[in-house]
Amino acid sequence: MAAFEPWNEDRAATIIGQNIGQEGATLPILHAIQHAFGYVPPDAVPMVAKALNLTRAEVHGIVTFYHEFRRSPPGRHVLHLCRAEACQSVGADALAEQVRQRLDVDWHDTTPDGRLSLEPVFCLGLCAVGPSALLDGQPLGRLDADKVAAAVEAVS
Numbered sequence: 001m002a003a004f005e006p007w008n009e010d011r012a013a014t015i016i017g018q019n020i021g022q023e024g025a026t027l028p029i030l031h032a033i034q035h036a037f038g039y040v041p042p043d044a045v046p047m048v049a050k051a052l053n054l055t056r057a058e059v060h061g062i063v064t065f066y067h068e069f070r071r072s073p074p075g076r077h078v079l080h081l082c083r084a085e086a087c088q089s090v091g092a093d094a095l096a097e098q099v100r101q102r103l104d105v106d107w108h109d110t111t112p113d114g115r116l117s118l119e120p121v122f123c124l125g126l127c128a129v130g131p132s133a134l135l136d137g138q139p140l141g142r143l144d145a146d147k148v149a150a151a152v153e154a155v156s
Helices: 010-020 026-038 043-052 057-066 092-103 145-155
Strands: 078-082 118-122 134-137 138-139
Touching: 010 026, 010 043, 026 043, 026 057, 043 057, 092 118, 092 134, 092 145, 118 145, 134 145, 138 145
Parallel strands: 078 118
Antiparallel strands: 078 134, 134 138
């Protein structure tokens, strides 16, 4: 898993400055901030709003609308479970429920020990090997709850 930088207002200002000239700069700026810090810190919202002449509410609305943006630091590892129809047709819904129960987390949550964050994703392009997931960016296919547990244990 990538190591993220601790929140730093000067670093955020640099990121904003590097991306402000892009057309439709809001999303690239927010993605770059998340790439650097692992999430979009609340303190970044007013900075982005001011730089782009938007309201804080508008930027907050974007961050909360798109599921890919995190509003809190992720766990040391991130598990993206596919929620698309092809995976659903081969048991992804039941798998998701089993994984959520086993980890005692809901979507977009992190285990209390900070080890793992669980995120939904809507199609990984691994339809032929569903149910599928990404664990720290590595594809996993033909999953069941035991295979997911073993993969998570292997990276912990």
